[in-house]
Amino acid sequence: YADPFVIEHEARTFLFVEEFPYALGRGVISVAELASDGRFGVPRVVVEEPYHLSYPQVFAYDDAIWMLPESSASGELVLYRADHFPNRWVRAAVLLDRPLGDATLLIRDGHFWIFATERRGQGNFNDTMAVFIADDLEGPDRPHPMNPVLIDRAAARPGGGVVARDGRLYLPVQDCSDYYGGGLGLAELLDFTVENVRFAPPRRVSGLSRRIHTFNRAGPIEVIDWCPSGSIYPNGT
Secondary structure, rough: EEEEEEEEEEEEEEEEEEEEEOOOOEEEEEEEEEOOOOOOOOOEEOOOOOOOOOEEEEEEEEOOEEEEEHHHHHHHHHEEEEEEOOEEEEEEEEEOOOEEEEEEEEEEEEEEEEEEOOOOOOOOOEEEEEEEEOOOOOOOEEEOOOOEEEEEEOOOEEEEEEEEEOOOOEEEEOOOOOOOOOOOEEEEEEEEEEOEEOOOOOEEEOOOOEEEEEEEEEEOOOEEEEEOOOOOOOOOO
């Protein structure tokens, strides 16, 4: 399991993850519910496609529950809507017709922002951040005029949903300096307008940060994925 996201819905807490069945050879999206004993159950598959899926960002908006998983293997970024939460999902819209890494949505001031990594030419898939903006959740999304807004293997790839704290916004970002999934930091969004995007240098997450890959939270629950033996993707694929 990888890329955990949590969401509270109708007084219940659900955990969405990338599950990688080795017999299948590609990622699927699975869900587990937090039980009364404080533990999550065994995740069960809820979204499967003919291509690899991961990074299932789930969120509530406009009286519906949505999911924006990474589907870069398909060459598209697809938005899903819960038809019967949490078990049944339908494709709602193709937001972008391009492969993007760990696309992360932020809704602010009437705009829908997507932060993601994008390979430029033969470049690395972890070091170049692109930003896209839309006026509607289901698009159309347009590239930010500053793209690429950041080229930095230590800060370009998102690692979870945007965190709001004390009136400030922080994007979890992966440190891929040594290898994919090598660490995690929190980068404050100093400025994000239709003309400019600017981050502060990321601050390292304490504790097990050397191999934290994703960080998310909902209510009192915080979730990470952590690989104690190092990254299983040393080449950033």
